[in-house]
Amino acid sequence: MLANILSGALIGIDAYPVEVEVDVTQGLPQFATVGLPEGAVKESKDRVKSAIKNSGYDFPIRRITVNLAPADIRKDAASLDLPMALGILAATGCVGDKAKRYLYMGELSLDGRIKAVRGALAVAVAAQHWQLDGLILPADNAAEGAVVNGLPVYAVQDLAQVVSFLNGEIELEPARLTRDFNSTPSTNGEDFAEVRGQQHVKRALEVAAAGGHNMLMVGPPGSGKTMLARRLPSILPGLCFDEALETTKIHSVSGLLAKTDALVSQRPFRAPHHTISDAGLIGGGSIPRPGEVSLAHNGVLFLDELPEFKKNVLEMLRQPLEDGQVSISRAALSLTFPASFMLVAAMNPCSCGFLGDSQHECSCTPPMLQRYRNRLSGPLLDRIDLHVEVPRVSHQDLADPTDGESSAAIRQRVVQARNHQAERLQRCNIHANAQMQARHIRQFCSVDDGGEKLLAMVTDRLGFSARTYSRILKVARTIADLADSTTILEHHLAEAIQYRSLDRRAP
Numbered sequence: 001m002l003a004n005i006l007s008g009a010l011i012g013i014d015a016y017p018v019e020v021e022v023d024v025t026q027g028l029p030q031f032a033t034v035g036l037p038e039g040a041v042k043e044s045k046d047r048v049k050s051a052i053k054n055s056g057y058d059f060p061i062r063r064i065t066v067n068l069a070p071a072d073i074r075k076d077a078a079s080l081d082l083p084m085a086l087g088i089l090a091a092t093g094c095v096g097d098k099a100k101r102y103l104y105m106g107e108l109s110l111d112g113r114i115k116a117v118r119g120a121l122a123v124a125v126a127a128q129h130w131q132l133d134g135l136i137l138p139a140d141n142a143a144e145g146a147v148v149n150g151l152p153v154y155a156v157q158d159l160a161q162v163v164s165f166l167n168g169e170i171e172l173e174p175a176r177l178t179r180d181f182n183s184t185p186s187t188n189g190e191d192f193a194e195v196r197g198q199q200h201v202k203r204a205l206e207v208a209a210a211g212g213h214n215m216l217m218v219g220p221p222g223s224g225k226t227m228l229a230r231r232l233p234s235i236l237p238g239l240c241f242d243e244a245l246e247t248t249k250i251h252s253v254s255g256l257l258a259k260t261d262a263l264v265s266q267r268p269f270r271a272p273h274h275t276i277s278d279a280g281l282i283g284g285g286s287i288p289r290p291g292e293v294s295l296a297h298n299g300v301l302f303l304d305e306l307p308e309f310k311k312n313v314l315e316m317l318r319q320p321l322e323d324g325q326v327s328i329s330r331a332a333l334s335l336t337f338p339a340s341f342m343l344v345a346a347m348n349p350c351s352c353g354f355l356g357d358s359q360h361e362c363s364c365t366p367p368m369l370q371r372y373r374n375r376l377s378g379p380l381l382d383r384i385d386l387h388v389e390v391p392r393v394s395h396q397d398l399a400d401p402t403d404g405e406s407s408a409a410i411r412q413r414v415v416q417a418r419n420h421q422a423e424r425l426q427r428c429n430i431h432a433n434a435q436m437q438a439r440h441i442r443q444f445c446s447v448d449d450g451g452e453k454l455l456a457m458v459t460d461r462l463g464f465s466a467r468t469y470s471r472i473l474k475v476a477r478t479i480a481d482l483a484d485s486t487t488i489l490e491h492h493l494a495e496a497i498q499y500r501s502l503d504r505r506a507p
Helices: 044-054 078-091 097-101 120-127 139-145 159-166 199-211 225-230 241-253 278-282 311-315 318-323 366-373 378-382 407-428 438-444 449-462 466-482 490-498
Strands: 002-011 014-025 030-034 063-069 102-104 134-138 153-156 215-218 300-303 325-329 334-338 342-347 386-389
Touching: 002 078, 002 097, 002 120, 014 078, 014 120, 030 044, 044 078, 063 078, 078 102, 078 159, 097 102, 120 134, 120 139, 120 241, 134 139, 139 153, 153 159, 199 215, 199 225, 199 342, 199 386, 199 407, 199 466, 215 225, 225 300, 225 342, 241 334, 278 311, 311 378, 318 325, 378 466, 407 438, 407 466, 438 466, 449 466, 449 490, 466 490
Parallel strands: 002 102, 030 063, 102 134, 134 153, 215 342, 215 386, 300 342
Antiparallel strands: 002 014, 014 063, 325 334
């Protein structure tokens, strides 16, 4: 007999339908899977056979052929275990025609239990348009799938429970969200009130958060660069529902979504080690998967010890920093992953770390210093809006018993500035100053006369590139938003220019 069962598979962070066709005929016992199965799918026949037997059903001693359509796309996901098992049971008469009206995902244990899978949310989003009666998912994925409105999602524990449901022996209630979506600040117990000194760096972080700007901190070891960067998410605005849904899809596809979380409610903060490969940072592989830049989508990507990263890996950041997405091309397919993130990086001023430090003498020779600086290319530095020097903290600041300004107070100003930007940019399909293009800069970044003279003077004297010129205007626009000013004034531009310390440093 022939049976058709519907499932779903992933291509990038999106899903497409997979029709599992099962044919059970007379002949020598054989279990063949066709339709470009890879890795986990090739091995599924042993899991499926044991799960059917251990669930109390007879496994047919016949010739079994399973076709995974469309047959021209490679499939490498254990989530096809459950539909394959149901297809065999349907072909042998153990399951009725009701099985055709649902979509199934699940990895089978040898005893018939159904394990969680990757990408359930992406499949649920796509399945809204496939005219189904419902989506049957492992219990650990049910809350994730229930985020999508308009499609009943049923949580199941084992194969026998699914068969009983399809045969009308038991009833299952659709899964529901246990609580409404509520975005929360990404504090992780860290607050700017704990930071001593470094007022100008905290101000720069506030400007970066308010406009979504990229930032590079340069300072000696122990000056607090990493500590400050880890507190940046605590002053960022919360995620809206659409941002949370897109972020959750990426984490779900990557298998990083916690079982207790239906949606990612906090902005991501990713801090990969400097030994990361290009595929790990940007994404890739034989079957491309999202990299760290995509996992940081709508959040912060922190690169500590920036010059220690491989130069070819850093140069790959150019496209996502400019476009907010990553395009990965392979012989069989091309994929685009979202990668709109804030880049925050930290580095020492030289190899020994003590250049310009009043407490230690730098031991680097001029050639050593030049080699260290050459690890970062000019085009990459051009794409970083704020370059901020982080000096060593004095004993007086460290011994000060009073707390600094809290993250909550700073976040209020950041949210207010973001609201100004949202109102101004709502027709441009962007939401932050850092995303403005040349046409937006001409329209929204008007400068007073004193500012024009200042900008003309420093541009010619310091030799700013066109990209640097644009980024200074965007940062100045953010500073004006923090000050509730509709026009960019001269002192706004002066502050934006001082955040280009690497451009002002002598070669």
